[in-house]
Amino acid sequence: WFKLPTLEAPCQLPRARRLCRHRPAMAALGQCCAGVAPALGSMPSAVWDQTSAWYTSTMSPGTSTLAFSLLSHLGILGAAAPAEGGLRVLETHCGDALAASMVLPAPGVASYTACDFSEQMLRCAQENLGDKALFKQADSTALPFEAGSFDRYMSNMGGCCVSDLDAKLREAYRVLAPGGIAAMSMRLEAGDGDSSFALINETLKPLGYPAAAQDREGLQLGKDLAALKAKLRSVGFKGEVAWRTWVILPLHDEFAFSSFATSFPHVQKWFSGLDEATRAEATAALRAAGKAALETGSIQIAVAAVVAKK
Numbered sequence: 001w002f003k004l005p006t007l008e009a010p011c012q013l014p015r016a017r018r019l020c021r022h023r024p025a026m027a028a029l030g031q032c033c034a035g036v037a038p039a040l041g042s043m044p045s046a047v048w049d050q051t052s053a054w055y056t057s058t059m060s061p062g063t064s065t066l067a068f069s070l071l072s073h074l075g076i077l078g079a080a081a082p083a084e085g086g087l088r089v090l091e092t093h094c095g096d097a098l099a100a101s102m103v104l105p106a107p108g109v110a111s112y113t114a115c116d117f118s119e120q121m122l123r124c125a126q127e128n129l130g131d132k133a134l135f136k137q138a139d140s141t142a143l144p145f146e147a148g149s150f151d152r153y154m155s156n157m158g159g160c161c162v163s164d165l166d167a168k169l170r171e172a173y174r175v176l177a178p179g180g181i182a183a184m185s186m187r188l189e190a191g192d193g194d195s196s197f198a199l200i201n202e203t204l205k206p207l208g209y210p211a212a213a214q215d216r217e218g219l220q221l222g223k224d225l226a227a228l229k230a231k232l233r234s235v236g237f238k239g240e241v242a243w244r245t246w247v248i249l250p251l252h253d254e255f256a257f258s259s260f261a262t263s264f265p266h267v268q269k270w271f272s273g274l275d276e277a278t279r280a281e282a283t284a285a286l287r288a289a290g291k292a293a294l295e296t297g298s299i300q301i302a303v304a305a306v307v308a309k310k
Helices: 043-050 052-073 098-103 119-132 165-175 197-207 217-223 225-234 254-263 265-272 276-296
Strands: 087-091 109-116 134-137 150-155 176-187 238-248 300-309
Touching (some): 043 119, 052 098, 052 119, 052 238, 052 254, 098 119, 165 176, 165 217, 165 225, 176 217, 197 254, 197 265, 217 225, 217 238, 225 238, 225 300, 254 265, 254 276
Parallel strands (some): 109 134, 150 176
Antiparallel strands (some): 176 300, 238 300
């Protein structure tokens, strides 16, 4: 348990548009978002450190709405929350912990621990949460906490970013006290209604974009809710409730969608190798696709969520 030291250049932009200062880097092709949650210090962890600005500027404001839902299902918000502090809460894959920063302090929460494998993302969480939480850099598949340390466990959009989902679920179960509740969500690769990553792949593929197949379990399992619930039961959870939904990104015109797409590390790396004419063609195609999607709906990410009790 520790507080991260004060740095010379943490997330320091105004709260209304808090971004991390590091420029987005180029991730290896074929990885979810910036990279799979790795052993600490490995290449994907460094990639996530450097792509924190991309995540916090667009992904986090959208995914935080799902985090609010998960917190509600954990009984932390509203009438379901305990009248007095008592719940010990752990959030893994916390990112910048935007939702938690808007909720805490909460009457029913005795302690809130924010955990992420990326040091830079954890710095962003510390900037948002300040002294409202404790912080720990750790891998969600090997948590450095004693069994039964927490009453609530949340991992928003973390189920899709681990290479070993079984280990993540076992750890979630282990660190919960008896009667504890876990709430988790995950992105669905090419999920029904996805008009974000799936639309990017569909738009750029005719121009040679090497959209790699994402067969990692956490990106696919939520398409079968019965299988998702069975997976949680296999490690000991009970009373599972699972659903599919969408995360709406704050992208409201074709230029914002194009900027989001070309800042995505996978696309950014591909763009860097294009000639000027192809780059212009790809940008125009993204803008046209974004405009068409927004005329009939929104830019959204297909996700699945599950809540279960120990």
